[in-house]
Amino acid sequence: AENLFQELQEHFQALTATLNLRMEEMGNRIEDLQKNVSDLMVQAGIENSIKQQM
Numbered sequence: 001a002e003n004l005f006q007e008l009q010e011h012f013q014a015l016t017a018t019l020n021l022r023m024e025e026m027g028n029r030i031e032d033l034q035k036n037v038s039d040l041m042v043q044a045g046i047e048n049s050i051k052q053q054m
Helices: 001-043 048-054
Strands: none
Touching: 001 048
């Protein structure tokens, strides 16, 4: 039973590490996407018109 618990714990730790890495990668992708959308809005002149309306 102790060996099984040890194996489960190791598997859980590996899974947790993988999940954390994927979450970090997704966060970076979202930040890149936000930057790209902002850049496109500036290029399209949308950002200025939105600021003027506020």
